[in-house]
Amino acid sequence: MRDMSFQRARTDEQRNERRRQILAAAAAMLTEMPVAELTLTALSRRVCLAKANVLRYFESREAVLLALLEAEIADWIAELESTTFPGGGTVRERGDRLADLLATSLVRRPALCDLISAQSTVLEHNISAETALQHKRAVHGYLEALVRFAGTHLPELGDEDTAALMRTVMLVAVAAWPASRPPQAVLDAYAADPALAVMCVDFTDVVRRAVEVTASGLLARGR
Structure with a gap:
């Protein structure tokens, strides 16, 4: 061209x-x-x-997509921080509300989920060390922002466990997103054998449950 x-x-x-x-x-x-x-x-x-x-x-297609990933994460954090989050309730109730907010806000952002799921396997290849350094510094800053956000709603966790919780959220999202969007042949297999439907992955449910269980487990271990 x-x-x-x-x-x-x-x-x-x-x-x-x-x-x-x-x-x-x-x-x-x-x-x-x-x-x-x-x-x-x-x-x-x-x-x-x-x-x-x-x-x-x-410098490359991957560098474009990494920059876009950073912008998508920043927008997601801004949305979370602007959300009216009901106060009060038990630790478990607040943890469950946080889990629902994280899961439902992520599923509304398919581009973010797609980019996150491709980050380590695709996007972090074909880039220079300088670009990798800039990207990892940006992601580290966003993780710190997510930890601060979650910590305002579950202060009982403490910074270390809240960071562990948010890392778990992101890792679960990486795996659950592509698994929740199987190719047509797999969808046809599920339709042909309803017993296989238990293998279908619902992204929102998986992320929500992962946050609920991880938060409860971290709180129990900290007692």
Whole structure:
């Protein structure tokens, strides 16, 4: 593809705006296709740039998706922090409310879940050490924000156990998301043999239950 309209961004503001345009295009594409199908060629066509010019702003397709993952996590945290969360109740009741909030807010963000599930197996490949360092620092900061958020609702856990709880949430989401979206052949197998339906994974239920059980277990061990 020849990029006839490309004009190099020369100021930091112009470069940041070009990066935002690329990320916005990638985000829009993830409403239409899974991460695995989003290619650099398709993305460059969407933003009307040659691949070489997209690579002026991101070193690879994976770097684009990592930056998008960071933006999605930031938006999710902002949503959590703005949610009115009922106070009071027993520790278990507050833990169950937190579990429901985390599970239902995640399932409403399919792009975030898709990106998280591909993070270690796909997105963290084909990137430089510098990009990996920047990404891991960003994710560490987001984890700290999630720990602070959860800690305001379950202060009994303490910082260490709250961090363990949130790491568990993310690991469960990584596994449960693709498992909850099987290919058509597997869906057909479930339909053909109703006894196999017990193998179906409900993402929201799995994440909710994981938070409930993990929080209860950590609280019990801390007594």
